[in-house]
Amino acid sequence: MTSIRPLLDTDVTMDPLVPTNCTFSSINDFPPDLFTQEQRATGAIAIHISVILYMCGVMGIVCNRYFIPSLEIASDACGLSSDVAGATFMAIGTSAPELFSSVIGSFITEGDIGVGTIVGSAVFNILGVTAVIGLAVGKKDLKIDWFPISRDSVVYIMSVTLLIIIISDNFVSWYEAVILLLFYGLYVAIMLFNTRLDKVAHYGIAYLSKKVKSTEYTALLEETTVAQCNDDDNRKLPSPIFEVPNGGFFALISWLIFLPANIVLTCTIPDVRGQLRCLYPLTFLISVLWIGLSSYITVWMVTVGGYTLGVPDTISGLTILATGTSVPELFATVLVARSGKGNMALCSLLGSNIFDLLFCLGAPWLAKTVIANREILIQSLALTYTSITLLATIALLYSAMVIMKWKVNYLTGVLCLALYVIFITLACLYEFLMFGFSIPC
Numbered sequence: 001m002t003s004i005r006p007l008l009d010t011d012v013t014m015d016p017l018v019p020t021n022c023t024f025s026s027i028n029d030f031p032p033d034l035f036t037q038e039q040r041a042t043g044a045i046a047i048h049i050s051v052i053l054y055m056c057g058v059m060g061i062v063c064n065r066y067f068i069p070s071l072e073i074a075s076d077a078c079g080l081s082s083d084v085a086g087a088t089f090m091a092i093g094t095s096a097p098e099l100f101s102s103v104i105g106s107f108i109t110e111g112d113i114g115v116g117t118i119v120g121s122a123v124f125n126i127l128g129v130t131a132v133i134g135l136a137v138g139k140k141d142l143k144i145d146w147f148p149i150s151r152d153s154v155v156y157i158m159s160v161t162l163l164i165i166i167i168s169d170n171f172v173s174w175y176e177a178v179i180l181l182l183f184y185g186l187y188v189a190i191m192l193f194n195t196r197l198d199k200v201a202h203y204g205i206a207y208l209s210k211k212v213k214s215t216e217y218t219a220l221l222e223e224t225t226v227a228q229c230n231d232d233d234n235r236k237l238p239s240p241i242f243e244v245p246n247g248g249f250f251a252l253i254s255w256l257i258f259l260p261a262n263i264v265l266t267c268t269i270p271d272v273r274g275q276l277r278c279l280y281p282l283t284f285l286i287s288v289l290w291i292g293l294s295s296y297i298t299v300w301m302v303t304v305g306g307y308t309l310g311v312p313d314t315i316s317g318l319t320i321l322a323t324g325t326s327v328p329e330l331f332a333t334v335l336v337a338r339s340g341k342g343n344m345a346l347c348s349l350l351g352s353n354i355f356d357l358l359f360c361l362g363a364p365w366l367a368k369t370v371i372a373n374r375e376i377l378i379q380s381l382a383l384t385y386t387s388i389t390l391l392a393t394i395a396l397l398y399s400a401m402v403i404m405k406w407k408v409n410y411l412t413g414v415l416c417l418a419l420y421v422i423f424i425t426l427a428c429l430y431e432f433l434m435f436g437f438s439i440p441c
Contacts, residue, residue: 027307030300040308048301048308055298056327058261059291063331066269067093067287073272073280083148084194086336086344087351093284094328095352096292099360122353123427124322126393127420129330129349130400133337134413142342142408149343149401151194152350153394155187159357160390167387172376174369180362187354241266265290291328299324319424342408353390389427396423 027033035044071093075085133142162183166176241262245251269286270279302324311320329352337345368376396419404412 027303030303033304037308040304045305045308048305052298052301052305052324054257054261055294055301056331057258058265059294059298059327060331061258061261061265062269062287062290062294063328064335065271065273066265066283067291068332068335069273070280070283070287073277074284077280081194081343082341083145083343083347084191086341086346086348087148087152087354088188088191089284090332090336090344090348091351091355093288094291094332094348095355095360096288096295096328099292099356099363121322121325122356122390123393123423124326124420125329125349125353126397127416127423128323129326129333130346130397130408131413131415131417131420132330133334133345134408134410134416136334136338136413137408138410140409142337142340144342144346144401144406144408146401146406148194148347149350149398149406151190152347152354153398155190156350156354156357156394157391159183159187159354160387160394163357163361164387167378170378172365172369172378174366177362177366177369180358181366184355184358184362187358295325295328298327319428337408346408350394389423393423 033040035047040048071085071089074089075082078085080088162180166172166180241259245255269290270276270283272280272283276283299321302320306320329349333345333348336348365376397416400412400415400419404415
């Protein structure tokens with residue numbers, strides 16, 4: 001394996017026309033925009049905003065009509081509890097944008113877009129999305145089980161610590177990428193034994209000594225049923241896409257605007273809410289592709305908008321880009337939480353972050369180091385410090401859950417929102433004070 005460390009010790013002739021304190025904007029990590037900076041500043045930015053809103057609507061349709069139903073059928077078919085399903089299937093599905101960004105950053109742009117996107121979105125996932133969930137459920141108490149949140153929090157802390165150790169020297173070797181993938185494999189193994197671990201956590205040593213009756217801890221097993229194709233329950237059949245809604249003028253306008261998207265989605269994704277229940281694996285995979293594509297376009301437009309408005313990448317990475325990348329998690333978790341599945345919602349957020357840190361970085365890094373036969377250089381000096389802040393976010397989330405006595409409601413949302421605003425403010429100030437204000441190259 002060829003090392004590029006000695007190359008950094010040699011003198012490199014810098015372009016005198018390029019300022020030494022400049023940084024390349026993240027807009028360079030995306031395809032060229034159709035409009036110039038002057039055109040965007042004089043009104044063309046409205047088109048980008050329209051695309052952002054439309055893509056968010058498309059992701060909402062995909063999550064509500066296709067992704068969530070296929071996820072529920074998949075979890076039933078595999079006999080998974082709601083928290084395990086959220087930490088695995090749902091987390092992997094909503095992490096498609098981060099995986100695509102990591103692949104692009106490793107093989108196409110040769111930059112840190114993948115690492116920065118994943119680290120930045122992790123902060124919003126933990127506190128920002130949790131705040132939206134709390135505000136969405138309102139005054140209704142959404143009860144949370146302490147064990148799955150504690151389980152995923154411990155694994156997440158270990159994952160962040162492992163990432164900090166790996167990127168602390170700004171280099172990634174093939175064996176370090178393998179370590180990340182093996183650790184994610186360990187997490188999946190923990191999920192396979194989750195039922196037994198959950199019983200031990202709730203019933204203690206009595207379960208191991210078989211002193212607890214089996215009827216006391218079979219609730220999780222009774223909740224799951226195997227999905228079958230000839231299921232004759234009272235499922236509501238999907239409404240035809242050409243059926244005009246009765247919700248008034250705004251509902252009609254919304255239906256007309258999203259009719260083209262509905263037609264394309266109907267033609268490309270099997271609807272498992274009807275008689276195509278058996279096709280849930282195909283629906284799940286195609287939904288993930290649509291979520292990834294829509295999210296990539298959203299992040300692209302958000303990046304262009306931030307650049308046009310003069311938002312520094314230091315702020316954009318922690319706020320605008322993080323929010324844009326986390327739109328799939330936002331839609332999916334809010335829909336799941338409002339249906340009463342709090343464990344699935346929160347575990348999907350933590351599971352998504354774990355998948356991002358271990359697999360979405362480990363797999364592209366391993367492929368890149370093997371193909372290029374050299375180590376990967378992590379160019380951003382701030383990523384190590386930003387990664388350390390992830391430990392603070394999980395501590396804040398866990399503290400919020402303890403304070404609210406493992407309930408998510410309106411007060412939980414307000415608390416998490418306040419913590420998120422305070423954290424982002426301090427993080428941005430830290431970025432400026434530690435690394436200064438860099439002008440774009």
